[in-house]
Amino acid sequence: MEKKAWWKESVVYQIYPRSFNDSNGDGIGDLKGIIEKLDYVKDLGVDVIWLCPIYQSPNDDNGYDISDYQGIMKEFGTMKDFDTLLEEAHNRGLKILMDLVVNHTSDEHAWFIESRKGEDPFYRDFYIWSKEKPNNWESYFGGFAWEYDETRKEYYLHLFSKKQPDLNWKNPNVREKVYEMMTWWLEKGIDGFRMDVINLISKMDGFPEGEPIPHTPYTEKNPYVVCGPHLHEYLKEMNQKVLSKYDIMTVGEALNITLEEGKKITDEREHELQMIFHFEHMNVEYPGKEKWTDKRFKLVDLKKILAKWQDGLKDHGWNSLYWNNHDQPRVVSRFGDDGEYWEPSAKMLATCLHLMKGTPYIYQGEEIGMTNVKFPSISDYRDIEILAAYDKYTKMLGYTHEQMMKCIYSFGRDNGRTPMQWNDSKNAGFTQGTPWIGVNPNYTKINVEKQLRDKNSILHYYKKLIKLRKSHEIIVYGDFKMLYEEDPNLFVYERILEGEKILVVLNFTKEEQTFNPPEEWLGKEAEVLISNYENEGKITEKTLKPYEAVAYLLKN
Structure with a gap:
């Protein structure tokens, strides 16, 4: 029998705050908007809310570029609003999981501002600097991963946007500052962390040349930054100094990770993290090749990947189960049928996921079968990755506008970021103002209010699946x-x-x-x-x- 734990028995509901519910009419979802919908989340039957980043940020990458870990993004509200959200969630028996982004910060973070001056010895090596461009590493968002800084007259490493410089985890002062910040949030009463690209925090010593594979952000083009030589040392230290002191949930996002590395991170005897998000099943259409495609997946490939991870983590690790998140297209459009068989295919995919072994994650709108969107113009899109890929593919790689838009319709990250569809009123009930990104036009057909009234809806089907998990131990531990x-x-x-x-x-x-x-x-x-x-x-x-x-x- 598995060792029992509350986080194994839980169901997690992921909220992308910008697109969830706008309380003040500025077109951007906010913390008060989430508070307004807590009863809906509770009624769904879930146990944990995972909040995508709400920290202060210039928003180059929708909040994953943090300028102040202990401040709230002004568009989302105030720290007082967060404290109210935490209290109201706990009053309903809901736990709060925060997004932890510590592979990199914003270039507007005070640490980077001090580091680029190169004067204060404490901050000088907080980031990864080099007098010369040391290798050919590429950013996951395209282009070189090294940016020349005019202030310091050196290059800094950024595995994502140039406004997201990578922290130097070799520096013990960096690690201590990160652990202090994590402890601050846990003392505030949050219930755990989802850790963004956590397996990239250790880079290979000596900056060896990468193995660039053209035009894709999801392959091992930079194998020397994935699960580097000190990763497990850092995670064990984090666990010992912070995580082990609290009864919390931890899940790490892990790019390009192998099963063997996944076992090491999640093995309860290793004292690192409880779960990881791997991407192997999310890359099923383009393993090691090409994200920007309109290919349809093959079921045999998907089954083999899922079985591999189910079997591989069965003894001492634990799986996180997900189809959707803020970086993925909508699953009913991808693995199901968002046309004639929209409802049965959405229910089928939910059944498949929730009855496997692991902790299920539901992404906002998944429980009502929200679908991919087809905006007519590239100017309708907001995602930094989509815009960079469109520019590169159409200008450098010979794709037509129509070809590239077809790929974006299939796999663009904004498919998961359109506003939550609450009802059939203007803007799907998300905002009284102009939404920061367009609403999917099918909101008149697909919305919460309509499905709450229909006992045979996808929403009620999700509620039933969640109840089954609570009443059948075999679903959790079998x-x-x-x-x-x-x-x-x-x-x-x-x-x-x-x-x-x-x-x-x-x-x-x-x-x-x-x-x-x-x-x-x-x-x-x-x-x-x-x-x-x-x-x-x-x-x-x-x-x-x-x-x-x-x-x-x-x-x-």
Whole structure:
């Protein structure tokens, strides 16, 4: 039996504050807007809210460029508003997970301002400086990762935007300052951290030349910054000095990470982090190649990746389960069907994720089946990555406008950043003003208010899945076993715990499919835990409807 923990039994709801709910009509979501919707989040049944960055920031990368870790972005409100949010969330039994961005800061952070002067010995080496450009490393957002600074007359490293200089984690003063800041937030009463690109904090010594792969931000073009030589040392130190002192949840975002490195980070005996977000299943259409594509995924590839991580972390690690976040397109458009089979495919994908082993994460709007958006003009987009890629591909790589827009419609990050669709009033009820980014025009069909009234809606289906998790220990702690791994159309797996088994059967296509049950299940009477079509308990060969999902519970 797994070691029990509250964070294993929880469901997390991710809020992108800028796009969630605007309380003051300026077109930007804010903390008071989140407070207004806490009852909705509580009613969904989740346990934890993960807040994307709310710190003071010049917003070059939508808050992931932090200029003051202990200040609140003025557009979002004040620290008093945050304290109210924390109190009101805790009053409802909801925990708050903060986004921790410590691979880099903003170039407007006081630490960088002092470091670029090069005068104060304490701050001089807070960032990674070089008198000459030392290698060919590229930024994940395109272009060289080294920027010449006129003030200091040296180059600094930025793995993302040039306004996001990388901190020098080799410097013990940097680490102590980071740990002080983390402790400050935990003493305030927050319940954990989601750690942005945490596996990039240690870079290879000596700055060896990279292995650039053209025009993609999601491959190991810079293998010398991924899981560097001191990563585990730093995470163990962070755990020992900060994390271990509190009963909290920790999850680290880990780019290009291997299963072996993922095991090291999440192994409870290693005392680093509890979970990671890997991206292997999110890169299923373009493994090691190309993000900007309009290719459709292959189910067999997706199953093998998910099974690999389920099996690989089963003994002492723990999986985070997610389809969507602020950096990903909407899953119903990507792995489902946002047209004719929008509702059943959204429910099927939810079933697939929530009945696997791990802690599920729901991204705002996923619970109502929000879809990708197709804005007509590149000027309608706000994401720094989209704009940089469009510029590069159309000007340097020969893509037409139409070609590139098709890729953006499939994989652009702004697909997940359009405003939350609350109702069918103007701007989907998100704001009384002009929204910072356009609203998906389908909000009149897809919105919270409409689905709350419909007991068969996607929203109510999510509520049922979350309730099942609370009432069936097997869903949290049972072993995972993939079946029919080579089937190109069906995703079938078992969960097993002591005297119970769950069989999950999923049709990932818009065509009917024949399902032949495993011999040990054939003819058995079982409880239908959940299904997106009408289903009987007896398990026999059957024809699955388009995007059908059914989960059976069998007790010995």
